[in-house]
Amino acid sequence: MLALASLSGESDAEWARAGAAHADLAFLGGVAVDDASREAARQLVARGREEFLPEDPIAFVDRQLTALDDAPIRAGVNVRSATLDPIRAVAARCAAHDAVIEINAHCRQDELCAVGCGERLLRDTDRLADYVAAASETGATVSVKVRAEVAGVDLPATARRLDDAGADIVHVDAMDSEPRVADVAAVTDAAVLANNGVRDRATAWEYLAYGADGVSVGRPSDDPAVLQRVARAVDDWTRRDTGERGAFG
Ligand SMILES: Cc1cc2nc3c(=O)[nH]c(=O)nc-3n(C[C@H](O)[C@H](O)[C@H](O)COP(=O)(O)O)c2cc1C
Numbered sequence: 001m002l003a004l005a006s007l008s009g010e011s012d013a014e015w016a017r018a019g020a021a022h023a024d025l026a027f028l029g030g031v032a033v034d035d036a037s038r039e040a041a042r043q044l045v046a047r048g049r050e051e052f053l054p055e056d057p058i059a060f061v062d063r064q065l066t067a068l069d070d071a072p073i074r075a076g077v078n079v080r081s082a083t084l085d086p087i088r089a090v091a092a093r094c095a096a097h098d099a100v101i102e103i104n105a106h107c108r109q110d111e112l113c114a115v116g117c118g119e120r121l122l123r124d125t126d127r128l129a130d131y132v133a134a135a136s137e138t139g140a141t142v143s144v145k146v147r148a149e150v151a152g153v154d155l156p157a158t159a160r161r162l163d164d165a166g167a168d169i170v171h172v173d174a175m176d177s178e179p180r181v182a183d184v185a186a187v188t189d190a191a192v193l194a195n196n197g198v199r200d201r202a203t204a205w206e207y208l209a210y211g212a213d214g215v216s217v218g219r220p221s222d223d224p225a226v227l228q229r230v231a232r233a234v235d236d237w238t239r240r241d242t243g244e245r246g247a248f249g
Contacts, residue, residue, distance in 0.1 A: 001214025002231050004221040005171075005195050006030050006078035006102070006145075008041075009050025013067035013075075015222065020073035022227035027143075027171075027216075028064050029078035030104050033057045033086035036115035041080075043111040058089050065097040076100035078145060080107060082116040084127075084134055091135035091142070101135050102143040103128070106173055122146060122153045129165035136166030143169035143193070148180040155180055159188040169193055171216065178206055185211030199226055201233035208237045 004011070004019045004026040016026035031052050032041040041051040054060035061077050068075040076099055081087050087103065094101040105128055107118035114120075121128040128144070135142045144162050148155055159170045171193040174181050181194045194207035195216040204215045215234065220226040 001025065001191075001193070002227070002234050003027060003076070003171075003193055003214060003216035004227075005173075005216040005218035006104075007050075007218060007221065008107075009052055011078075011221075012052075013064045013071075016068055016073055016075060017071050019221055019227055020071055022224070022231040023073060023217075023221075024214075025074045025076055025100065026068075027076040027078045027100070027102050027145075028061075029102075030080050030107065031057050031061060031077060031090075032080045032117075033061075033090055034081045034083045036082040037080040037112065037117050040109070040111040040115050040117070044109055049109075058086065058093065061090055062093050065093060065099050068099075069097060074098070074100065076102050076143060078102040078104050080104045080112060080117045081131070084130060087131045088134045088138060091138040091140040094135075095138045095140040100141040100143050100169065102145050102169075102171065103131050103135065104145050106145040106147045106171075108147065119147055119150060122150050122158060125158055125161050128158075129161055132162055132165035132167050136168075141168045142166060143171050145171040145173065147173045147175060148177045149175040156183045156187045159184045159190070163188045163190045171195060172212075174207070179210060181207050181212050182210035185213075198230055200229050201236075204230050204233040205237060208234070 006027045091101045105121035112118035191213040194212035198215045
């Protein structure tokens with residue numbers, strides 16, 4: 001599986017369609033969906049970052065997913081929230097569109113962490129597990145985006161906890177610690193999507209050899225040459241894995 005990873009302010013339905021020739025899944029957003037995370041996003045914009053800040057974030061998600069209902073790529077939505085209710089609301093919209101809700105336990109900007117979302121959720125696994133369980137109860141496919149290299153966070157233990165709470169996908173930004181993907185894949189039944197620096201066959205295969213079920217591309221997700229290269233690498237890996245005759249058969 002090849003996914004496109006969220007780039008705030010950029011990853012909308014148009015971006016997803018542009019990558020549909022090569023990718024299977026596109027995570028729109030991140031979208032800040034409650035008052036506290038929206039205030040944090042406003043502060044990020046004030047210091048020059050791109051953010052989605054629609055008037056009504058839930059309606060925005062619904063419009064974006066509707067725009068992709070007939071697209072040849074599955075949609076996901078990466079959400080930031082300091083509170084549970086908007087997670088449930090977005091998950092219900094995702095379930096209705098057969099889209100994936102991705103809970104953002106990844107963004108590390110101070111403004112987001114200060115209000116208790118993004119990477120901060122990795123230190124509050126009870127609340128993160130509650131988000132996952134509530135989202136899962138709506139019938140939506142649930143992904144959680146996590147990050148390696150967060151001091152004091154035991155990522156495999158977190159992944160197990162998320163698995164128990166009902167997560168279907170653990171999306172791991174490995175940072176510069178690629179082998180952490182193997183540690184997570186070893187302990188979870190959820191699909192593992194590996195991220196960071198995936199640009200070509202070598203970088204994709206490294207993660208797949210660690211046991212990832214798929215990889216995602218963030219910064220060059222608008223570069224068809226990179227996406228084509230990575231998509232071919234993933235296809236070749238799958239054929240090789242299943243013993244089918246392909247380029248490496
Ligand atoms: C400008 C920018 C905005 C991003 N916004 C988000 C976001 O909103 N949510 C999220 O989970 N990750 C976000 N990310 C992280 C990317 O999805 C990805 O994890 C990271 O860039 C590493 O993957 P890459 O090496 O393929 O770019 C952002 C990254 C960048 C550079």
